[in-house]
């Protein structure tokens with residue numbers, strides 16, 4: 001640890017906390033990061049859970065289009081730092097009870113070909129956006145306050161209008177009009193499962209439109225060795241610029257922290273209110289406490305002896321598999337979750353990293369990453385729900401299971417206190433909450449205390465390993481607290 005007091009303190013070492021820390025350190029400031037858990041990385045940790053010797057599991061995130069496409073990571077440039085990413089030929093798959101699965105290839109034309117009669121409408125939906133993906137990325141991953149910097153000309157405006165039209169088409173009751181075939185509908189709805197909410201809806205449609213577009217652009221890559229490799233690069237950069245991360249350091253109040261000119265919190269809105277209790281203006285305290293949790297996820301990590309025996313073997317070409325069947329079946333399961341009922345067949349996400357990264361296999365065993373959507377704070381063990389859902393599309397799967405570990409929604413916060421009640425979005429996500437996150441204010445990274453900022457996924461642009469919330473909050477702190485208006489260069493060569 002540095003001997004001089006830090007200029008800036010970051011609470012929480014998730015991707016946003018680390019993005020903030022790196023940005024501040026790159027501006028020449030002394031930075032210390034305080035992390036409650038014994039390990040660094042929040043939602044991008046890869047840990048040995050003790051299920052089988054040498055096997056490691058991605059605790060939260062596993063698949064990372066945003067860590068390539070986000071403007072923060074584009075600047076930080078993970079690949080130029082030597083991070084190896086595997087990009088599956090098939091970004092994601094949607095198996096059905098009968099017949100062949102729908103597949104979204106990295107390559108749009110291969111997807112169109114596989115979809116057969118439904119292919120042209122998929123091409124009409126995504127093809128026109130692929131020429132200038134940056135506009136869609138900035139619109140989705142911006143601070144929801146400023147215009148995308150890529151908006152230089154009429155082409156950019158037209159492109160954003162195209163993206164918006166597609167998003168809106170999937171957010172309301174007419175969602176089957178542009179995607180009229182069961183395979184295209186279900187493929188798109190599977191991507192919506194990266195947000196947990198009512199279908200159709202604005203938040204699910206916005207996330208799905210971006211992620212499905214990125215599947216045909218950067219693809220859906222995963223780092224060799226697991227998500228932790230992303231965090232390791234951020235930590236290396238921070239340390240190379242004089243910063244430090246202190247683990248096992250849960251912060252309950254600002255008085256637990258060293259004195260600094262800026263405090264950036266990669267925490268929940270509730271924790272931010274707690275940390276600045278007695279100091280924060282009452283109206284902001286009330287607003288933060290009024291930022292309600294969203295729907296939840298429950299996690300099951302498995303060790304298996306073989307690849308998942310999908311009924312349609314083509315599914316094994318995909319990095320991510322969305323389970324839930326047809327659009328109608330998934331919408332019904334999500335409606336149960338929103339209503340607080342455990343669905344009989346919950347929407348599940350599955351990834352077998354060993355298919356593309358042989359380093360994950362040890363002595364013939366491999367990790368399998370899964371989670372499912374459940375009601376907020378649900379105490380049920382998700383294991384049987386997930387196994388049954390995989391068996392539905394991969395008979396015989398159960399026989400490959402060697403060990404497993406599960407975390408019900410009600411216990412998710414033990415591993416990351418931002419996930420209260422299993423809300424992995426760190427606060428509800430809706431059209432309103434895309435903007436008013438965590439509160440309705442033009443300056444929503446500010447906590448109303450001089451030098452205090454929220455920099456987690458409780459702020460725009462919301463969840464995902466993109467580092468954007470941390471980057472935006474750090475840039476605001478640099479401007480307002482340190483008089484530095486130039487965004488520091490994050491390029492690896494410095």
Ligand SMILES: Cc1cc2nc3c(=O)[nH]c(=O)nc-3n(C[C@H](O)[C@H](O)[C@H](O)COP(=O)(O)OP(=O)(O)OC[C@H]3O[C@@H](n4cnc5c(N)ncnc54)[C@H](O)[C@@H]3O)c2cc1C
Pocket residue numbers: 011012013014015016017018034035036037040041042043044059060061062063064066249250251252266267268271297299371415416417418419424455456457458462463464465466469
């Ligand atoms: C099961 C699951 C699967 C996911 N899959 C993907 C995926 O495949 N791709 C993707 O892009 N995203 C995925 N996500 C979402 C992604 O992980 C998060 O959106 C992202 O990690 C949020 O980053 P963050 O820095 O805001 O917060 P987090 O990553 O949650 O990190 C917050 C950190 O702050 C620490 N902290 C909180 N409060 C305190 C305190 N008071 N004192 C000290 N430390 C504190 C926590 O311990 C934690 O380490 C997934 C999430 C989950 C849970």
